[in-house]
Amino acid sequence: MNxxxxxxxxxxxxxxxxxxxxxxxxxxxxxxxxxxxxxKTSLLRMLATVIPPSSGELRLxxxxxxxxxxxxxxxxxxxxxxQNLGYYPGFTVAEFVEYFALLKDMPxxxxxxxxxxxxxxxxxxxxxxxxxxxxxxxxxxxxGIAQAIVNEPSLLLLDEPTAGLDPEQRVQFRALLRxxxxxxxxxxxxxxxxxxxxxxxxxxxxxxxxxxFRGTPASLVAEGTSSDTGDAPLERGYxxxxxxSRQLAKTRS
Amino acid sequence: MSxxxxxxxxxxxxxxxxxxxxxxVAAGVWRRRPGTLERLAGRALRSPGLARAxxxxxxxxxxxxxxxxxxxxxxxxxxxxxxxxMVALLAPGLSGIAISYAYGPGVDPAWExxxxxxxxDQMVLxxxxxxxFALNAVLGVAAxxxxxxxxxxxxxxxxxxxxxxxxTAVCALSLAAATVARSAVAGAAAGLxxxxxxxxxxxxxxxxVAFVFTQGALIVPYLIVAAAGIAIATxxxxxxxxxxx
Numbered sequence: 353m354n355x356x357x358x359x360x361x362x363x364x365x366x367x368x369x370x371x372x373x374x375x376x377x378x379x380x381x382x383x384x385x386x387x388x389x390x391x392k393t394s395l396l397r398m399l400a401t402v403i404p405p406s407s408g409e410l411r412l413x414x415x416x417x418x419x420x421x422x423x424x425x426x427x428x429x430x431x432x433x434x435q436n437l438g439y440y441p442g443f444t445v446a447e448f449v450e451y452f453a454l455l456k457d458m459p460x461x462x463x464x465x466x467x468x469x470x471x472x473x474x475x476x477x478x479x480x481x482x483x484x485x486x487x488x489x490x491x492x493x494x495x496g497i498a499q500a501i502v503n504e505p506s507l508l509l510l511d512e513p514t515a516g517l518d519p520e521q522r523v524q525f526r527a528l529l530r531x532x533x534x535x536x537x538x539x540x541x542x543x544x545x546x547x548x549x550x551x552x553x554x555x556x557x558x559x560x561x562x563x564x565f566r567g568t569p570a571s572l573v574a575e576g577t578s579s580d581t582g583d584a585p586l587e588r589g590y591x592x593x594x595x596x597s598r599q600l601a602k603t604r605s
Numbered sequence: 606m607s608x609x610x611x612x613x614x615x616x617x618x619x620x621x622x623x624x625x626x627x628x629x630v631a632a633g634v635w636r637r638r639p640g641t642l643e644r645l646a647g648r649a650l651r652s653p654g655l656a657r658a659x660x661x662x663x664x665x666x667x668x669x670x671x672x673x674x675x676x677x678x679x680x681x682x683x684x685x686x687x688x689x690x691m692v693a694l695l696a697p698g699l700s701g702i703a704i705s706y707a708y709g710p711g712v713d714p715a716w717e718x719x720x721x722x723x724x725x726d727q728m729v730l731x732x733x734x735x736x737x738f739a740l741n742a743v744l745g746v747a748a749x750x751x752x753x754x755x756x757x758x759x760x761x762x763x764x765x766x767x768x769x770x771x772x773t774a775v776c777a778l779s780l781a782a783a784t785v786a787r788s789a790v791a792g793a794a795a796g797l798x799x800x801x802x803x804x805x806x807x808x809x810x811x812x813x814v815a816f817v818f819t820q821g822a823l824i825v826p827y828l829i830v831a832a833a834g835i836a837i838a839t840x841x842x843x844x845x846x847x848x849x850x
Contacts, residue, residue: 401721402717402720402721427721432718437718438716438718439715440714440715451657451658451661452722454654454724455654465632467632468632472628
């Protein structure tokens, strides 16, 4: 399993952002749905080895990120797009992608071709030599995706990757996700349920730091009824799962 | 050879992979040629990624270097003309600011991404801090030597090397404050404030501004501050350790 997590928690002061998540995932595209503040970003940051868990077990790519050498090996095979992509405004797209390819320890001889491939895959070839400060929000997002995939990662973590993309770009991006998911584990955090329906093989719904649903997009659709809120079957399934989870939490308390 | 597939110009044989050819061309055209300094750093550090990260440090970029040279040059001129130890007073503060701008989320916009990289951000921090410190020490020593030419004496030589220890302490304090507060401005302010308090205290206690870098009794406190600053910065920038079992 590329992701193997048991009872993972993360606290920030007194606030528990992730409250005991257990999860296994192999190759495929895994959608992580949930409202704002559900804990999706905190979970992804732990999986990206950016922050350590407060407690629980975490194995990535069959390695323990707790040891220095394993962590380094995991990071060589990891791609990560944070929710807020920081960038150097004076770098060109190609320089930006190359910078992270080098920081991922890729052999320097392989870097130029890998950079060109990643830039073409996100359809930014025409702006490869443009400074990042001249790009639109959607183009910056695609530059961020290019740096995430430049090393052909075995584990790809994308936090709100379609934010800022126009409808045509989102359709292209979903095709890219499906292609990447044939070999790698791709985890996509989003609150756009249509992205999940179109691209994901597996889906989890998070609420209040916990995973309250895990299954296929079809099984999430089956959770909803015509009386649930939402314009599409997947939206109705999503809101039904959230409503059930909140009702259960209320009953317990 | 067979006929061209749909969408490919008719004069291109079907067994020629245009996508592959284009990627080869694009890789060559978009390829960045590292400068001499970056190539040398890459060889010395045995990591092209670390060398590239080192040279994106704001406090190592040309405007910063020029500003440091101008400030220390003016300090050397003032020392030569007025006889006041301006280089010794300026160098620790200047270095503290540079160190604060060497690393961290307040400085590096891609800090979150760099936390997930194989070349660890702690290694980047260490390399940047060492490079900034070494560069400022070289510039400071050069300025101090130039200014001491006017008054060639043992005192001038002692002052030349006397400020290196306070500089180390101020740099370590700035780095610790910048790392904990996640703000280069906070780090620079802490370093400058600490140095100003030290100089003023020395003026009050010893009656002269040179007191803070000529008093042998201050060596141990400076060393303690330097060690504590480095320990705090190392702890605050630590990478995830063992997971609870």
